[in-house]
Structures are given as C-alpha cells and as structure tokens.
Amino acid sequence: MKNVDxxxxxxxxLAGQGLSNGEIADELNVSRETASWLVERGEGTATTAxxxxxxxxxxxxxxxxxxxxxxxxxxxGHAMADLLGGEDDIDLVVGIEKAxxxxxxxxxxxxxxxxxxxxxxxxxxxxxxxxxxSGSFSRNFAEIRDRDCYVIxxxxxxxxxxxxxxxxxxEQGGTPVGCxxxxxxxxxxxxxxxxxxSLLQVIRVSREE
Numbered sequence: 001m002k003n004v005d006x007x008x009x010x011x012x013x014l015a016g017q018g019l020s021n022g023e024i025a026d027e028l029n030v031s032r033e034t035a036s037w038l039v040e041r042g043e044g045t046a047t048t049a050x051x052x053x054x055x056x057x058x059x060x061x062x063x064x065x066x067x068x069x070x071x072x073x074x075x076x077g078h079a080m081a082d083l084l085g086g087e088d089d090i091d092l093v094v095g096i097e098k099a100x101x102x103x104x105x106x107x108x109x110x111x112x113x114x115x116x117x118x119x120x121x122x123x124x125x126x127x128x129x130x131x132x133x134s135g136s137f138s139r140n141f142a143e144i145r146d147r148d149c150y151v152i153x154x155x156x157x158x159x160x161x162x163x164x165x166x167x168x169x170x171e172q173g174g175t176p177v178g179c180x181x182x183x184x185x186x187x188x189x190x191x192x193x194x195x196x197x198s199l200l201q202v203i204r205v206s207r208e209e
Contacts, residue, residue, distance in 0.1 A: 007060060011035060012042030022122030026098055029061040029155045029183075032122060059202050061155050061183045067102065076199070077106020080180045083197045084150055090177065092142060092149040094118055096165050100153035107152055107180065114142035116149070118168060120161045135168055144172035151179045156198070159191055166192045 007028060014024045025035035066072045080103065094116045095104025101117050108115040117140070121133035137144065151165055166176045176194045184198035 008038050008041045011038035015039050015042065020124060022120075022124065023098075025122065025157075029063075029099075029157070030058050031157050034058040058157070059185050059204070061185075061202070063154065063182055066182075067099070073102060074106050074109075076182065077103065077110050079199060080152065080182075080197075081107045081110040083199065084178045084180050090148055090150055092116060092144070092147045092174070094144075094149050094151045094165065094169060094174075094176075096120060096151065096153040096161060097138070099155075103154060103182065104150075104152035107150065111150075113150075116144060117141045118165050120164055122161060135164060137168070137172070144169055144174035146173040146175075148175045148177050151176050151194070152181070153179075154182045156181050156184045156186055156188060156196070159186055159188055162196070163191050166194055 007030075010028060011024050014027055015021075019027065021035045021039060022032055024039060025032045028035060028038070030038070066076055084107075090111060091113045092115075093104045093108040093111065093113050095101035095118070097117055097119045101115075104117070105115055107113075117138040119136050119138065121135040124133045149169065151162065151169070153162060153165075156162055162179055162181075166179070169176050170192075176192075179191065179194055179196045181196070181198045183200045183202060184196065185202050187201050187203055188196050190196055
C-alpha cells in the first residue's frame with residue numbers, strides 16, 4: 001500500500017468481509033480510531049468525530065514482505081528471541097492474535113518453548129467503550145499455568161493491547177518477563193513494569209507551530 005487511498009480501499013474490503021473495526025485496525029497496523037475513519041471514508045461517509053488530519057495522525061506499518069515468506073519469518077523469530085535474551089527458565093511464549101501469533105511461533109521454536117495465543121478484546125470492537133468487552137486465551141494452544149513467559153506482537157500503536165495481554169496473563173497466574181515487537185510506534189521501554197524490546201522504533205518528528 002502506497003497511500004491513504006490504498007488504506008481506505010483495504011479497510012473497505014475488510015469491512016465487506018465482516019471484520020470488526022478492531023480487527024481492521026489489527027490487519028492494517030493502525031489505531032482503532034484510524035481504522036474507524038478509514039472505514040467511514042470507504043463507505044463515502046463524512047466523519048465529524050475528528051478532522052482528517054487528526055484521524056490520520058498515525059503510522060501504517062506493512063511488514064507483509066516478512067510475513068509471506070517462512071524463511072524470513074523464521075529469521076525474524078531468531079532476532080526477536082535474541083533481543084529478548086532467551087532466558088533459560090522461559091518455556092512459554094504468548095502470541096497476540098492475529099499477527100503476533102506467527103511471530104510468537106517462530107520465537108517459541110527458537111527457544112524450544114510452548115506457545116499460547118491471546119485474542120484481544122479489540123477484535124470484537126466496533127464503536128463505543130472497549131472496556132465492556134473481554135479477550136480470551138485460545139484453548140488450542142498451551143495454558144499459562146503459572147509460568148514465566150514472553151509476550152509477542154507485531155506492532156505497538158498505543159500500548160493498550162499489550163497492556164491488556166499482560167494483565168490477562170497475570171490474572172491467569174503467569175508472569176510476563178518481557179515483551180517483543182517488530183515495530184514500536186510509541187517508543188515505550190516498559191508496560192506494567194514489563195520491559196519492551198522492539199526491532200524497530202518509529203519516532204515521529206514534528207515542529208510545534
């Protein structure tokens with residue numbers, strides 16, 4: 001995707017497939033607010049919630065060149081495992097669905113660890129208060145079982161999803177000891193006291209008028 005028009009078209013296609021605004025945000029690696037704006041524009045609806053320049057105060061990350069090739073993805077998993085330190089007592093890696101799970105799989109393979117998958121509440125989100133929704137761990141993968149673990153996702157946009165996942169792991173009795181992402185849009189060093197490591201940090205540089 002080269003420009004905003006491409007993003008609007010993609011958002012419109014995803015909405016037509018029945019994806020929620022939160023899932024669209026996940027697919028396009030943008031904030032929920034930006035996803036909502038893109039969907040509205042795709043439907044030809046003028047949004048009054050915020051001006052376009054504000055709605056698109058975001059950064060789209062396209063890492064499909066990595067994701068579509070298993071060898072490249074394995075190399076990324078190796079790099080992320082190395083970045084996190086690969087502690088000997090880590091035998092569980094938690095991937096945040098959707099895009100974080102294949103990354104977590106490669107990290108878990110590199111560490112010889114089990115794999116868990118967490119579906120965040122944003123996947124159910126359309127509009128309104130996201131706090132009314134809840135995420136869940138997939139029963140098709142490993143249980144948390146009071147273990148220390150790494151948390152893996154592709155991007156950090158606001159930190160909300162990663163924070164939610166950390167809290168969900170803690171509620172299950174687990175202990176997140178590190179978070180790893182491909183791209184961090186916020187430049188965070190820790191969330192909920194858990195260190196965050198990123199292969200790339202995107203820092204917006206702007207001049208105050």
